[in-house]
Amino acid sequence: MRELSAKQIHEKIIAKEITATAVCEAALQRIHSTDSQVKAFLAVDEQGALAAAKAVDRKLAKNEPVGPLAGVPIALKDNLCTKGFPTTCASKILAGWKPPYQATVVERVRAADAVPVGKVNMDEFAMGSSCENSAFFPSNNPWNQECVSGGSSGGSAVAVASGMVPLALGSDTGGSIRQPASLCGIVGIKPTYGRVSRYGLIAYASSLDQIGPLAQSVEDAAMLLQVIAGCDQKDSTCTDMAVPNYTEQMQSGIKGLTIGLPQEYFSEGLDPEVKAAVEQAKQVLQDAGARLVEVTLPHTEYSLATYYLIATAEASSNLARYDGVQYGLRAEADNLIAMYKATRAQGFGAEVKRRIMLGTYALSAGYYDAYYKKALQVRTLIQRDFTEAFNKCDIILTPTSPTVAFRRGEKTEDPLAMYLSDIYTISANLTGLPGISIPCGFNSEGLPIGLQLIGKVFDEQMLLRTAQTYQSHTDWHTKRPILA
Amino acid sequence: MSQDYEIVIGLEVHVELSTASKIFCGCPTTFGAEPNTQVCPVCLGLPGTLPVLNQQVLTFAIRAALACNCQIAQHTKFDRKNYFYPDLPKAYQISQYDMPLAEHGSISIDTTQGEKSIGITRVHLEEDAGKLVHQSQGGQIGTAASSLADYNRTGVPLIEIVSEPDLRSADEAYAYLTALKEILLYTKVSDCNMEEGSLRCDANISVRPRGQEALGTKAELKNMNSFKNIRDAIEYEAKRQIRVLEEGGKVEQETRLWDADKGTSHSMRSKEEAHDYRYFPEPDLPVVYLSEKMIADQQQQLPEMPQARRHRFQKEYGLSEYDAGVCTMSPAMAEYFEDAAKKAVSAKVSAKTVCNWITVELQGKLKADGKEISNSPIASGQMAELTRLIERGKISGKMGKDVFADMYVTGKDPEVIVQEKGLSQISNSDEILKMVAAIIAANPNPVAEYKSGKTQTIGFLVGQVMKASQGQANPKLVNQILRDCLDKNI
Numbered sequence: 001m002r003e004l005s006a007k008q009i010h011e012k013i014i015a016k017e018i019t020a021t022a023v024c025e026a027a028l029q030r031i032h033s034t035d036s037q038v039k040a041f042l043a044v045d046e047q048g049a050l051a052a053a054k055a056v057d058r059k060l061a062k063n064e065p066v067g068p069l070a071g072v073p074i075a076l077k078d079n080l081c082t083k084g085f086p087t088t089c090a091s092k093i094l095a096g097w098k099p100p101y102q103a104t105v106v107e108r109v110r111a112a113d114a115v116p117v118g119k120v121n122m123d124e125f126a127m128g129s130s131c132e133n134s135a136f137f138p139s140n141n142p143w144n145q146e147c148v149s150g151g152s153s154g155g156s157a158v159a160v161a162s163g164m165v166p167l168a169l170g171s172d173t174g175g176s177i178r179q180p181a182s183l184c185g186i187v188g189i190k191p192t193y194g195r196v197s198r199y200g201l202i203a204y205a206s207s208l209d210q211i212g213p214l215a216q217s218v219e220d221a222a223m224l225l226q227v228i229a230g231c232d233q234k235d236s237t238c239t240d241m242a243v244p245n246y247t248e249q250m251q252s253g254i255k256g257l258t259i260g261l262p263q264e265y266f267s268e269g270l271d272p273e274v275k276a277a278v279e280q281a282k283q284v285l286q287d288a289g290a291r292l293v294e295v296t297l298p299h300t301e302y303s304l305a306t307y308y309l310i311a312t313a314e315a316s317s318n319l320a321r322y323d324g325v326q327y328g329l330r331a332e333a334d335n336l337i338a339m340y341k342a343t344r345a346q347g348f349g350a351e352v353k354r355r356i357m358l359g360t361y362a363l364s365a366g367y368y369d370a371y372y373k374k375a376l377q378v379r380t381l382i383q384r385d386f387t388e389a390f391n392k393c394d395i396i397l398t399p400t401s402p403t404v405a406f407r408r409g410e411k412t413e414d415p416l417a418m419y420l421s422d423i424y425t426i427s428a429n430l431t432g433l434p435g436i437s438i439p440c441g442f443n444s445e446g447l448p449i450g451l452q453l454i455g456k457v458f459d460e461q462m463l464l465r466t467a468q469t470y471q472s473h474t475d476w477h478t479k480r481p482i483l484a
Numbered sequence: 485m486s487q488d489y490e491i492v493i494g495l496e497v498h499v500e501l502s503t504a505s506k507i508f509c510g511c512p513t514t515f516g517a518e519p520n521t522q523v524c525p526v527c528l529g530l531p532g533t534l535p536v537l538n539q540q541v542l543t544f545a546i547r548a549a550l551a552c553n554c555q556i557a558q559h560t561k562f563d564r565k566n567y568f569y570p571d572l573p574k575a576y577q578i579s580q581y582d583m584p585l586a587e588h589g590s591i592s593i594d595t596t597q598g599e600k601s602i603g604i605t606r607v608h609l610e611e612d613a614g615k616l617v618h619q620s621q622g623g624q625i626g627t628a629a630s631s632l633a634d635y636n637r638t639g640v641p642l643i644e645i646v647s648e649p650d651l652r653s654a655d656e657a658y659a660y661l662t663a664l665k666e667i668l669l670y671t672k673v674s675d676c677n678m679e680e681g682s683l684r685c686d687a688n689i690s691v692r693p694r695g696q697e698a699l700g701t702k703a704e705l706k707n708m709n710s711f712k713n714i715r716d717a718i719e720y721e722a723k724r725q726i727r728v729l730e731e732g733g734k735v736e737q738e739t740r741l742w743d744a745d746k747g748t749s750h751s752m753r754s755k756e757e758a759h760d761y762r763y764f765p766e767p768d769l770p771v772v773y774l775s776e777k778m779i780a781d782q783q784q785q786l787p788e789m790p791q792a793r794r795h796r797f798q799k800e801y802g803l804s805e806y807d808a809g810v811c812t813m814s815p816a817m818a819e820y821f822e823d824a825a826k827k828a829v830s831a832k833v834s835a836k837t838v839c840n841w842i843t844v845e846l847q848g849k850l851k852a853d854g855k856e857i858s859n860s861p862i863a864s865g866q867m868a869e870l871t872r873l874i875e876r877g878k879i880s881g882k883m884g885k886d887v888f889a890d891m892y893v894t895g896k897d898p899e900v901i902v903q904e905k906g907l908s909q910i911s912n913s914d915e916i917l918k919m920v921a922a923i924i925a926a927n928p929n930p931v932a933e934y935k936s937g938k939t940q941t942i943g944f945l946v947g948q949v950m951k952a953s954q955g956q957a958n959p960k961l962v963n964q965i966l967r968d969c970l971d972k973n974i
């Protein structure tokens with residue numbers, strides 16, 4: 001079963017070669033046997049999953065129409081609200097909280113007859129690049145369990161890479177889908193800001209957050225994107241632009257396509273083995289008919305600082321609601337202020353506190369102009385860089401992350417080193433542009449390397465076409481880690 | 485010797501818009517429902533929820549701002565105002581900071597020195613907070629053993645109307661609030677009910693020696709829940725500041741709470757303790773573009789404003805300033821009066837008479853019954869008809885009152901009542917002449933008294949005729965004919 005793609009599983013279920021229930025049971029079995037090694041899941045919804053699978057089988061038995069993901073098991077990042085099922089953001093402050101409503105993407109995958117099997121681990125409130133900031137436990141990289149999964153959608157990447165589920169949903173604020181996908185050797189897409197509804201995604205940084213798919217192959221990721229993309233009345237930042245058919249033109253090749261190579265993304269700090277693998281990938285795409293051109297993104301060096309001002313400013317406001325009043329953790333104290341302080345002191349982890357303080361500071365009277373406002377201005381400059389670069393090319397190619405998966409604990413004492421892990425992915429969030437990470441090789445230790453493609457606004461099709469072309473010429477995405 | 489001081493006042497008025505649903509979700513806004521029954525994940529600020537702007541809120545706010553003669557922005561955006569309080573479930577209020585919906589307005593108020601224009605700095609949109617009920621004797625959060633939160637009001641749409649510091653006395657502030665309330669009632673964007681909290685007001689007050697240009701240090705006054713409260717609080721605060729200055733002290737910049745029971749205010753927080761709200765653009769809501777069409781549509785929806793209407797009523801219908809005021813005190817009243825007046829005028833009856841009947845009889849009865857003009861059992865056309873019958877002499881004024889009372893109860897047309905009760909006044913001279921002759925014959929003594937010069941006796945004789953006619957004779961005619969007969973017979 002774990003060798004099958006989401007597409008194949010779906011086809012076999014529709015053809016009644018296999019039941020959705022059997023697929024679901026196999027996935028649950030795989031989770032039971034494997035998850036203790038990689039720790040992707042925070043909560044498995046065995047009953048809910050089996051009920052959903054049985055519902056699909058019932059429909060099929062009655063020859064009723066089923067959705068495009070019928071019977072495909074899927075893991076959900078634990079910052080996506082699931083009605084009546086715990087949603088914690090991997091934080092103690094939300095431990096035990098059961099949302100009374102469903103996130104739009106969850107509604108959509110359910111409507112597509114996918115089978116959500118549970119909630120997966122993440123850095124607390126999506127703040128982190130290694131999943132080590134989860135309040136519960138870190139997730140392990142299936143290629144080397146000493147190493148991190150990447151983050152913040154670490155659980156999503158691990159669940160897919162370990163073959164427990166063919167599909168997962170994650171969220172990406174500064175690289176949180178693409179970086180763990182890269183570190184775990186799978187495909188991850190951050191769609192254009194506004195392509196997918198954020199309703200029910202517990203906000204970290206509202207102007208940067210975007211939900212996206214993680215999968216073994218580009219085709220599977222495209223199938224899931226197709227289901228979740230599109231207008232939602234509940235999210236005013238979600239576009240009402242029509243959603244194209246993503247899989248339709250995926251096979252049409254990239255002859256004549258111009259790929260831009262930003263010099264700033266291939267300079268210092270880039271691991272030589274990662275660089276070599278990405279250089280090779282360039283060659284593959286060139287051989288497939290693409291033209292390579294150098295482009296420049298001159299404000300790249302400011303992107304990290306810009307990101308950490310805007311994201312933390314928004315986070316400081318978004319996370320203020322965890323005050324112990326209405327839901328989640330409440331610490332007992334003598335008065336209101338003391339209750340607030342104790343609740344937040346006990347409920348939040350160190351990185352979350354660090355970012356709340358940073359963001360509060362950036363927005364404070366007397367500092368706003370120098371920090372937050374300046375960051376917004378630089379954000380505009382970075383957006384302009386990309387607009388100009390896209391005058392010369394159709395798509396931009398970079399490494400996803402400067403390194404492969406690092407050892408657990410290696411960067412936990414040095415937040416800045418950890419932040420650098422997202423140096424190549426952050427700009428797509430600041431600009432709202434779509435990005436994808438696809439596997440493009442392994443280093444000498446057998447750890448996966450990811451290739452990032454960044455597309456024009458709302459041009460996910462071009463991303464998918466290029467990524468699919470690359471996969472049709474390589475077999476990196478077919479490699480699987482060996483787990484007991 | 486006491487110096488002459490000038491009081492400078494600016495008002496911040498929060499008004500709940502009377503849209504059917506809340507500003508960022510579909511929950512109803514009805515007042516007085518069971519606690520936490522008009523809530524949803526969005527207005528409860530649950531993790532992951534997002535606001536979606538209610539378009540009706542936008543049109544109501546535009547209309548209100550236009551009524552305050554404001555310039556409507558082409559682009560407006562929302563911002564987050566961050567602070568912790570248990571009645572604010574997101575720990576930020578979605579408000580507007582540097583791109584408000586509208587700016588640069590003014591409204592005209594009537595003062596003892598005539599009309600005065602008060603500047604409106606801005607009108608912006610925001611969401612209301614919830615309500616806390618503290619479980620303690622004084623209802624204070626500090627001493628409460630526990631507090632309950634009711635989020636029904638959370639997310640009810642508000643506009644904040646900020647005035648320029650153009651007001652110079654508590655009376656002017658009162659006049660401003662009265663005028664503003666009238667305008668808002670007229671534009672039908674709010675019920676402006678202070679008891680239900682749909683109109684709230686904070687006042688910024690400072691004093692300065694008359695002639696000085698620089699403004700004095702201001703104090704912000706909160707917690708006033710009636711116009712009278714506001715007037716008292718401003719008067720108290722101005723006196724307090726003047727006393728501080730006269731004693732050689734300095735006015736502190738602070739926020740003070742009015743205590744209506746004690747008639748005093750006390751400091752709530754100093755400038756140093758003021759919140760840093762860390763405003764920043766609300767990333768969950770796109771910038772709103774206000775099209776010219778949208779603004780023009782609302783401009784069209786604007787009714788004639790109360791002051792303009794008052795002046796027109798004086799000119800067009802010859803009402804006194806006082807009567808014009810009564811007839812325009814609510815849009816419903818103004819519409820009722822004008823409808824009746826138009827019908828009366830077309831029947832060649834004076835609008836002033838209609839006005840008297842409406843403002844004295846009808847208004848008196850409605851008030852006694854606690855009813856609004858909109859629930860009047862007598863239609864405006866019926867009031868016009870009643871005055872016509874009286875002015876034409878079909879019934880006497882006294883009969884009119886009886887007919888009115890009947891109309892009020894039954895809702896019947898005055899003519900129907902007159903007919904049913906056979907009330908129609910006798911205005912036939914021959915008939916009256918017959919009755920007069922009979923009364924003169926039957927009352928020789930009073931007739932003699934009259935003739936000897938004691939003319940007041942005529943009153944008795946008129947009364948006798950009226951009695952004989954069972955009150956139906958036209959008293960004017962009776963009086964005239966009686967005099968003719970008596971005088972002729974000399």
Ligand SMILES: [Zn+2]
Pocket residue numbers: 506509510511522523524525526527528639
């Ligand atoms: Zn609601």
